[in-house]
Amino acid sequence: MKIGARPTDEQILTAMRRWRQVNPTYVIRNILAERDFGGFDDLNTSHVLYRLKKLERAGTVRQVKSYYRPHLYWEVVE
Helix, strand or coil, rough: CCCCCCCHHHHHHHHHHHCCCEEEEEEEEHHHHHHCCCCCCCCHHHHHHHHHHHHHHHCCCEEEEECCCCCEEEEECC
């Protein structure tokens, strides 16, 4: 993947569906960084969080209550 490339919303949603569970932001970022998935090596977690918050406002994903406060957990609204 070229430097500075960013995943689309569909790629983020596909990464979230990959494990079929509720995922924290950093796990979604790690899935997107996998070579066979998208290879977004230089992607940082803050960008994924930014996109997830936009998707939440659009009603596509929602934040799930977490017992470990520093981690934000997300799930796809279906």
